[in-house]
Amino acid sequence: MNVFLWIVQAVLAAMFAMAGVMKSTQPKEKLVGRLPWTADFSQATVRFIGIVEFAAALGLILPAVTGIAPVLTPLAATGLVVVMVLAAITHARRKEPGAIAFNAVLLILAANPLMRVTVFGATGGIGRLVVQQLLDDGHQVTALVRNPAKLSLTHSHLTVVTGQLSERDAVEQALSGADAVISALGPSLKRSATGTPVTDGTRTIVQVMEAQKVSRFIGLATPSLADPRDKPHWKHKVLPVMAQLMFPTALAELTGMTEAVTGSGLDYTIARITNPTNKPAAGRIRSGFLGHDKVGSAMSRADIAAFLASQLTDARYRRAMPAISN
Structure with missing residues:
Protein backbone atom coordinates (compact mmCIF):
# COMPACT_ATOMS: atom_id res chain seq x y z
CA MET A 1 0.00 0.00 0.00
CA ASN A 2 2.83 2.38 0.82
CA VAL A 3 4.49 1.93 -2.59
CA PHE A 4 1.15 2.56 -4.26
CA LEU A 5 0.67 5.81 -2.31
CA TRP A 6 4.17 7.01 -3.18
CA ILE A 7 3.41 6.32 -6.85
CA VAL A 8 0.15 8.25 -6.51
CA GLN A 9 2.01 11.19 -4.98
CA ALA A 10 4.57 11.16 -7.80
CA VAL A 11 1.82 11.04 -10.43
CA LEU A 12 -0.04 13.83 -8.66
CA ALA A 13 3.08 16.00 -8.65
CA ALA A 14 3.66 15.28 -12.35
CA MET A 15 0.08 16.25 -13.20
CA PHE A 16 0.30 19.54 -11.33
CA ALA A 17 3.73 20.27 -12.79
CA MET A 18 2.54 19.77 -16.37
CA ALA A 19 -0.65 21.75 -15.73
CA GLY A 20 1.37 24.50 -14.10
CA VAL A 21 3.78 24.77 -17.03
CA MET A 22 0.89 24.89 -19.49
CA LYS A 23 -0.99 27.63 -17.61
CA SER A 24 2.09 29.74 -16.95
CA THR A 25 3.55 29.63 -20.47
CA GLN A 26 0.67 29.45 -22.98
CA PRO A 27 -1.43 32.46 -24.01
CA LYS A 28 -4.94 32.63 -22.62
CA GLU A 29 -6.51 32.43 -26.09
CA LYS A 30 -4.97 28.99 -26.58
CA LEU A 31 -5.91 27.80 -23.08
CA VAL A 32 -9.61 28.65 -23.37
CA GLY A 33 -10.21 25.82 -25.82
CA ARG A 34 -8.85 23.21 -23.36
CA LEU A 35 -9.70 24.95 -20.10
CA PRO A 36 -12.91 26.96 -20.58
CA TRP A 37 -12.77 28.37 -17.03
CA THR A 38 -9.71 30.44 -17.94
CA ALA A 39 -12.05 32.75 -19.87
CA ASP A 40 -13.23 34.06 -16.50
CA PHE A 41 -9.78 35.21 -15.42
CA SER A 42 -7.04 37.52 -16.63
CA GLN A 43 -3.88 36.22 -18.25
CA ALA A 44 -1.89 37.28 -15.17
CA THR A 45 -4.18 35.34 -12.82
CA VAL A 46 -4.01 32.19 -14.94
CA ARG A 47 -0.22 32.41 -15.03
CA PHE A 48 -0.08 32.92 -11.28
CA ILE A 49 -2.20 29.79 -10.77
CA GLY A 50 0.16 27.88 -13.04
CA ILE A 51 3.23 29.06 -11.15
CA VAL A 52 1.63 28.05 -7.81
CA GLU A 53 0.77 24.59 -9.15
CA PHE A 54 4.26 24.04 -10.56
CA ALA A 55 5.99 25.20 -7.38
CA ALA A 56 3.71 23.05 -5.22
CA ALA A 57 4.39 20.03 -7.44
CA LEU A 58 8.11 20.46 -6.85
CA GLY A 59 7.43 20.81 -3.13
CA LEU A 60 5.63 17.47 -3.05
CA ILE A 61 8.55 15.52 -4.48
CA LEU A 62 11.91 17.28 -4.18
CA PRO A 63 12.12 17.41 -0.34
CA ALA A 64 11.46 13.65 -0.16
CA VAL A 65 14.01 12.91 -2.87
CA THR A 66 16.76 15.24 -1.66
CA GLY A 67 16.08 15.34 2.08
CA ILE A 68 16.34 19.14 1.91
CA ALA A 69 13.70 21.33 3.62
CA PRO A 70 11.17 18.54 4.24
CA VAL A 71 8.83 21.08 5.86
CA LEU A 72 8.03 22.24 2.31
CA THR A 73 6.07 19.04 1.61
CA PRO A 74 3.09 19.79 3.90
CA LEU A 75 3.25 23.46 2.87
CA ALA A 76 3.08 22.45 -0.78
CA ALA A 77 0.20 20.11 -0.04
CA THR A 78 -1.64 22.93 1.75
CA GLY A 79 -1.12 25.19 -1.25
CA LEU A 80 -2.60 22.60 -3.60
CA VAL A 81 -5.55 22.05 -1.27
CA VAL A 82 -6.31 25.78 -1.41
CA VAL A 83 -6.01 25.77 -5.21
CA MET A 84 -8.37 22.78 -5.49
CA VAL A 85 -10.95 24.33 -3.16
CA LEU A 86 -10.95 27.54 -5.21
CA ALA A 87 -11.10 25.51 -8.41
CA ALA A 88 -14.12 23.59 -7.13
CA ILE A 89 -15.86 26.87 -6.29
CA THR A 90 -15.15 28.16 -9.80
CA HIS A 91 -16.50 25.01 -11.44
CA ALA A 92 -19.57 25.07 -9.19
CA ARG A 93 -20.28 28.62 -10.31
CA ARG A 94 -19.91 27.51 -13.92
CA LYS A 95 -22.12 24.44 -13.27
CA GLU A 96 -19.46 21.89 -14.22
CA PRO A 97 -20.10 18.90 -11.89
CA GLY A 98 -17.58 16.63 -13.62
CA ALA A 99 -14.77 19.10 -12.99
CA ILE A 100 -15.85 19.47 -9.36
CA ALA A 101 -15.56 15.71 -8.81
CA PHE A 102 -12.10 15.70 -10.40
CA ASN A 103 -10.99 18.57 -8.16
CA ALA A 104 -12.34 16.71 -5.12
CA VAL A 105 -10.21 13.65 -5.93
CA LEU A 106 -7.11 15.79 -6.37
CA LEU A 107 -7.88 17.63 -3.13
CA ILE A 108 -8.05 14.38 -1.16
CA LEU A 109 -4.77 13.19 -2.62
CA ALA A 110 -3.00 16.51 -2.08
CA ALA A 111 -4.19 16.72 1.52
CA ASN A 112 -2.25 13.61 2.50
CA PRO A 113 1.42 13.96 1.52
CA LEU A 114 3.64 11.04 2.48
CA MET A 115 6.55 11.65 4.83
Whole structure:
Protein backbone atom coordinates (compact mmCIF):
# COMPACT_ATOMS: atom_id res chain seq x y z
CA MET A 1 0.00 0.00 0.00
CA ASN A 2 2.83 2.38 0.82
CA VAL A 3 4.49 1.93 -2.59
CA PHE A 4 1.15 2.56 -4.26
CA LEU A 5 0.67 5.81 -2.31
CA TRP A 6 4.17 7.01 -3.18
CA ILE A 7 3.41 6.32 -6.85
CA VAL A 8 0.15 8.25 -6.51
CA GLN A 9 2.01 11.19 -4.98
CA ALA A 10 4.57 11.16 -7.80
CA VAL A 11 1.82 11.04 -10.43
CA LEU A 12 -0.04 13.83 -8.66
CA ALA A 13 3.08 16.00 -8.65
CA ALA A 14 3.66 15.28 -12.35
CA MET A 15 0.08 16.25 -13.20
CA PHE A 16 0.30 19.54 -11.33
CA ALA A 17 3.73 20.27 -12.79
CA MET A 18 2.54 19.77 -16.37
CA ALA A 19 -0.65 21.75 -15.73
CA GLY A 20 1.37 24.50 -14.10
CA VAL A 21 3.78 24.77 -17.03
CA MET A 22 0.89 24.89 -19.49
CA LYS A 23 -0.99 27.63 -17.61
CA SER A 24 2.09 29.74 -16.95
CA THR A 25 3.55 29.63 -20.47
CA GLN A 26 0.67 29.45 -22.98
CA PRO A 27 -1.43 32.46 -24.01
CA LYS A 28 -4.94 32.63 -22.62
CA GLU A 29 -6.51 32.43 -26.09
CA LYS A 30 -4.97 28.99 -26.58
CA LEU A 31 -5.91 27.80 -23.08
CA VAL A 32 -9.61 28.65 -23.37
CA GLY A 33 -10.21 25.82 -25.82
CA ARG A 34 -8.85 23.21 -23.36
CA LEU A 35 -9.70 24.95 -20.10
CA PRO A 36 -12.91 26.96 -20.58
CA TRP A 37 -12.77 28.37 -17.03
CA THR A 38 -9.71 30.44 -17.94
CA ALA A 39 -12.05 32.75 -19.87
CA ASP A 40 -13.23 34.06 -16.50
CA PHE A 41 -9.78 35.21 -15.42
CA SER A 42 -7.04 37.52 -16.63
CA GLN A 43 -3.88 36.22 -18.25
CA ALA A 44 -1.89 37.28 -15.17
CA THR A 45 -4.18 35.34 -12.82
CA VAL A 46 -4.01 32.19 -14.94
CA ARG A 47 -0.22 32.41 -15.03
CA PHE A 48 -0.08 32.92 -11.28
CA ILE A 49 -2.20 29.79 -10.77
CA GLY A 50 0.16 27.88 -13.04
CA ILE A 51 3.23 29.06 -11.15
CA VAL A 52 1.63 28.05 -7.81
CA GLU A 53 0.77 24.59 -9.15
CA PHE A 54 4.26 24.04 -10.56
CA ALA A 55 5.99 25.20 -7.38
CA ALA A 56 3.71 23.05 -5.22
CA ALA A 57 4.39 20.03 -7.44
CA LEU A 58 8.11 20.46 -6.85
CA GLY A 59 7.43 20.81 -3.13
CA LEU A 60 5.63 17.47 -3.05
CA ILE A 61 8.55 15.52 -4.48
CA LEU A 62 11.91 17.28 -4.18
CA PRO A 63 12.12 17.41 -0.34
CA ALA A 64 11.46 13.65 -0.16
CA VAL A 65 14.01 12.91 -2.87
CA THR A 66 16.76 15.24 -1.66
CA GLY A 67 16.08 15.34 2.08
CA ILE A 68 16.34 19.14 1.91
CA ALA A 69 13.70 21.33 3.62
CA PRO A 70 11.17 18.54 4.24
CA VAL A 71 8.83 21.08 5.86
CA LEU A 72 8.03 22.24 2.31
CA THR A 73 6.07 19.04 1.61
CA PRO A 74 3.09 19.79 3.90
CA LEU A 75 3.25 23.46 2.87
CA ALA A 76 3.08 22.45 -0.78
CA ALA A 77 0.20 20.11 -0.04
CA THR A 78 -1.64 22.93 1.75
CA GLY A 79 -1.12 25.19 -1.25
CA LEU A 80 -2.60 22.60 -3.60
CA VAL A 81 -5.55 22.05 -1.27
CA VAL A 82 -6.31 25.78 -1.41
CA VAL A 83 -6.01 25.77 -5.21
CA MET A 84 -8.37 22.78 -5.49
CA VAL A 85 -10.95 24.33 -3.16
CA LEU A 86 -10.95 27.54 -5.21
CA ALA A 87 -11.10 25.51 -8.41
CA ALA A 88 -14.12 23.59 -7.13
CA ILE A 89 -15.86 26.87 -6.29
CA THR A 90 -15.15 28.16 -9.80
CA HIS A 91 -16.50 25.01 -11.44
CA ALA A 92 -19.57 25.07 -9.19
CA ARG A 93 -20.28 28.62 -10.31
CA ARG A 94 -19.91 27.51 -13.92
CA LYS A 95 -22.12 24.44 -13.27
CA GLU A 96 -19.46 21.89 -14.22
CA PRO A 97 -20.10 18.90 -11.89
CA GLY A 98 -17.58 16.63 -13.62
CA ALA A 99 -14.77 19.10 -12.99
CA ILE A 100 -15.85 19.47 -9.36
CA ALA A 101 -15.56 15.71 -8.81
CA PHE A 102 -12.10 15.70 -10.40
CA ASN A 103 -10.99 18.57 -8.16
CA ALA A 104 -12.34 16.71 -5.12
CA VAL A 105 -10.21 13.65 -5.93
CA LEU A 106 -7.11 15.79 -6.37
CA LEU A 107 -7.88 17.63 -3.13
CA ILE A 108 -8.05 14.38 -1.16
CA LEU A 109 -4.77 13.19 -2.62
CA ALA A 110 -3.00 16.51 -2.08
CA ALA A 111 -4.19 16.72 1.52
CA ASN A 112 -2.25 13.61 2.50
CA PRO A 113 1.42 13.96 1.52
CA LEU A 114 3.64 11.04 2.48
CA MET A 115 6.55 11.65 4.83
CA ARG A 116 9.44 9.91 6.54
CA VAL A 117 8.74 10.12 10.25
CA THR A 118 10.98 9.18 13.18
CA VAL A 119 9.16 8.08 16.32
CA PHE A 120 10.64 8.18 19.80
CA GLY A 121 8.90 6.35 22.64
CA ALA A 122 7.55 3.86 20.10
CA THR A 123 7.18 0.98 22.58
CA GLY A 124 4.89 2.87 24.97
CA GLY A 125 1.12 2.71 25.01
CA ILE A 126 0.72 5.80 22.85
CA GLY A 127 3.91 5.29 20.86
CA ARG A 128 2.88 1.91 19.44
CA LEU A 129 -0.42 3.41 18.30
CA VAL A 130 1.41 6.34 16.70
CA VAL A 131 3.60 3.96 14.70
CA GLN A 132 0.56 1.96 13.57
CA GLN A 133 -1.35 5.12 12.62
CA LEU A 134 1.56 6.42 10.56
CA LEU A 135 1.96 3.11 8.74
CA ASP A 136 -1.78 2.97 8.06
CA ASP A 137 -1.51 6.48 6.58
CA GLY A 138 1.22 5.31 4.23
CA HIS A 139 4.23 7.04 5.80
CA GLN A 140 7.75 5.64 6.12
CA VAL A 141 8.48 5.16 9.83
CA THR A 142 11.72 4.80 11.77
CA ALA A 143 11.52 3.94 15.47
CA LEU A 144 14.34 4.17 18.00
CA VAL A 145 13.82 1.51 20.69
CA ARG A 146 15.91 0.00 23.45
CA ASN A 147 14.31 -3.43 23.07
CA PRO A 148 12.91 -4.27 19.60
CA ALA A 149 10.95 -7.17 21.09
CA LYS A 150 8.67 -4.65 22.82
CA LEU A 151 7.55 -3.22 19.50
CA SER A 152 5.12 -5.88 18.37
CA LEU A 153 4.80 -4.46 14.87
CA THR A 154 6.30 -5.61 11.61
CA HIS A 155 5.88 -3.76 8.35
CA SER A 156 7.90 -3.38 5.19
CA HIS A 157 8.00 0.37 5.74
CA LEU A 158 8.97 0.28 9.40
CA THR A 159 12.66 0.59 10.23
CA VAL A 160 13.68 -0.21 13.80
CA VAL A 161 16.89 1.28 15.17
CA THR A 162 18.12 -0.30 18.39
CA GLY A 163 19.61 2.13 20.86
CA GLN A 164 18.98 4.57 23.68
CA LEU A 165 18.40 8.30 23.86
CA SER A 166 21.74 8.62 25.62
CA GLU A 167 23.49 7.25 22.52
CA ARG A 168 23.87 10.15 20.12
CA ASP A 169 24.94 7.88 17.25
CA ALA A 170 21.69 5.94 17.54
CA VAL A 171 19.65 9.15 17.57
CA GLU A 172 21.53 10.37 14.49
CA GLN A 173 20.86 7.09 12.71
CA ALA A 174 17.17 7.21 13.58
CA LEU A 175 16.85 10.79 12.31
CA SER A 176 18.79 10.31 9.09
CA GLY A 177 16.58 11.36 6.18
CA ALA A 178 13.58 12.19 8.38
CA ASP A 179 10.98 14.77 7.43
CA ALA A 180 9.50 15.03 10.91
CA VAL A 181 9.65 13.66 14.46
CA ILE A 182 6.84 12.44 16.67
CA SER A 183 7.84 11.92 20.29
CA ALA A 184 5.65 9.87 22.58
CA LEU A 185 8.27 10.11 25.31
CA GLY A 186 7.18 10.77 28.86
CA PRO A 187 8.80 10.78 32.30
CA SER A 188 8.69 7.86 34.68
CA LEU A 189 6.02 8.19 37.37
CA LYS A 190 8.02 6.09 39.83
CA ARG A 191 8.95 8.10 42.91
CA SER A 192 12.21 6.16 43.04
CA ALA A 193 13.22 7.48 39.61
CA THR A 194 16.36 9.60 39.57
CA GLY A 195 18.19 11.72 37.05
CA THR A 196 16.75 13.38 33.96
CA PRO A 197 17.13 10.82 31.16
CA VAL A 198 14.12 11.99 29.14
CA THR A 199 15.11 15.65 29.38
CA ASP A 200 18.68 14.83 28.37
CA GLY A 201 17.44 12.60 25.57
CA THR A 202 15.09 15.28 24.26
CA ARG A 203 17.96 17.77 24.22
CA THR A 204 19.94 15.31 22.12
CA ILE A 205 17.00 14.86 19.74
CA VAL A 206 16.69 18.63 19.33
CA GLN A 207 20.42 19.05 18.71
CA VAL A 208 20.50 16.30 16.09
CA MET A 209 17.34 17.62 14.43
CA GLU A 210 18.91 21.06 14.13
CA ALA A 211 22.15 19.58 12.82
CA GLN A 212 20.29 17.50 10.22
CA LYS A 213 17.87 20.34 9.39
CA VAL A 214 14.77 18.41 10.46
CA SER A 215 12.41 21.11 11.69
CA ARG A 216 9.04 19.51 12.49
CA PHE A 217 8.63 18.16 16.05
CA ILE A 218 5.40 16.81 17.51
CA GLY A 219 5.33 15.74 21.14
CA LEU A 220 3.41 15.39 24.39
CA ALA A 221 3.10 17.24 27.69
CA THR A 222 0.33 17.95 30.23
CA PRO A 223 -1.65 21.05 31.25
CA SER A 224 0.71 21.32 34.23
CA LEU A 225 2.62 23.45 31.74
CA ALA A 226 0.96 26.55 30.33
CA ASP A 227 0.81 27.90 26.81
CA PRO A 228 0.95 31.70 26.39
CA ARG A 229 -2.44 31.51 24.66
CA ASP A 230 -4.14 30.04 27.74
CA LYS A 231 -6.36 32.09 30.00
CA PRO A 232 -6.45 31.50 33.78
CA HIS A 233 -7.82 28.01 34.46
CA TRP A 234 -8.11 25.67 37.42
CA LYS A 235 -5.80 23.15 35.78
CA HIS A 236 -2.95 25.67 35.95
CA LYS A 237 -3.38 25.84 39.71
CA VAL A 238 -4.30 22.29 40.65
CA LEU A 239 -2.25 20.07 38.33
CA PRO A 240 1.21 21.55 39.05
CA VAL A 241 0.59 21.31 42.82
CA MET A 242 -0.60 17.71 42.54
CA ALA A 243 2.32 16.79 40.32
CA GLN A 244 4.83 18.46 42.63
CA LEU A 245 3.47 16.56 45.62
CA MET A 246 3.02 13.16 43.98
CA PHE A 247 5.53 13.08 41.12
CA PRO A 248 8.17 15.82 41.66
CA THR A 249 10.82 14.11 39.52
CA ALA A 250 8.34 13.50 36.70
CA LEU A 251 7.26 17.16 36.75
CA ALA A 252 10.89 18.28 36.56
CA GLU A 253 11.45 15.93 33.63
CA LEU A 254 8.29 17.11 31.88
CA THR A 255 9.31 20.73 32.31
CA GLY A 256 12.87 20.08 31.13
CA MET A 257 11.95 18.09 28.03
CA THR A 258 9.32 20.65 27.03
CA GLU A 259 11.65 23.61 27.47
CA ALA A 260 14.29 21.83 25.40
CA VAL A 261 11.86 21.94 22.48
CA THR A 262 10.10 25.27 23.00
CA GLY A 263 13.41 27.02 23.58
CA SER A 264 14.73 25.84 20.22
CA GLY A 265 14.00 27.05 16.71
CA LEU A 266 12.06 23.91 15.83
CA ASP A 267 8.62 24.00 14.27
CA TYR A 268 6.90 22.23 17.14
CA THR A 269 3.44 21.20 18.27
CA ILE A 270 3.20 19.80 21.79
CA ALA A 271 -0.15 18.24 22.65
CA ARG A 272 -1.08 18.52 26.34
CA ILE A 273 -2.99 15.53 27.66
CA THR A 274 -4.53 15.02 31.10
CA ASN A 275 -6.06 11.56 31.41
CA PRO A 276 -5.15 9.04 28.67
CA THR A 277 -7.34 5.93 28.64
CA ASN A 278 -7.33 2.57 26.89
CA LYS A 279 -10.85 2.99 25.53
CA PRO A 280 -11.44 2.47 21.79
CA ALA A 281 -10.93 5.47 19.53
CA ALA A 282 -13.92 7.76 19.69
CA GLY A 283 -12.97 9.81 16.65
CA ARG A 284 -14.06 12.95 18.49
CA ILE A 285 -11.18 15.24 19.36
CA ARG A 286 -11.34 18.59 21.10
CA SER A 287 -8.32 20.83 20.95
CA GLY A 288 -7.47 24.38 21.89
CA PHE A 289 -6.25 26.48 24.77
CA LEU A 290 -7.36 26.48 28.38
CA GLY A 291 -9.85 29.20 29.25
CA HIS A 292 -10.61 29.70 25.54
CA ASP A 293 -11.87 26.38 24.25
CA LYS A 294 -13.97 23.57 25.65
CA VAL A 295 -11.33 20.92 26.27
CA GLY A 296 -11.94 18.13 28.77
CA SER A 297 -9.56 15.69 30.45
CA ALA A 298 -10.09 12.07 29.34
CA MET A 299 -8.88 10.92 25.94
CA SER A 300 -8.23 7.49 24.46
CA ARG A 301 -4.65 6.71 23.57
CA ALA A 302 -5.81 5.80 20.07
CA ASP A 303 -7.26 9.29 19.58
CA ILE A 304 -4.11 10.87 21.02
CA ALA A 305 -2.06 8.93 18.46
CA ALA A 306 -4.39 10.04 15.67
CA PHE A 307 -4.07 13.68 16.73
CA LEU A 308 -0.27 13.49 16.80
CA ALA A 309 -0.16 11.94 13.33
CA SER A 310 -2.57 14.56 11.99
CA GLN A 311 -0.21 17.34 13.06
CA LEU A 312 2.21 16.39 10.30
CA THR A 313 0.07 18.45 7.92
CA ASP A 314 -2.08 20.55 10.26
CA ALA A 315 -0.71 24.08 10.57
CA ARG A 316 -3.14 25.32 13.25
CA TYR A 317 -0.85 24.68 16.19
CA ARG A 318 2.61 25.47 14.86
CA ARG A 319 4.89 26.51 17.77
CA ALA A 320 2.02 26.00 20.21
CA MET A 321 0.93 23.62 22.97
CA PRO A 322 -2.77 22.87 22.50
CA ALA A 323 -4.67 20.94 25.16
CA ILE A 324 -6.56 17.97 23.71
CA SER A 325 -9.31 15.60 24.86
CA ASN A 326 -12.26 13.56 23.60
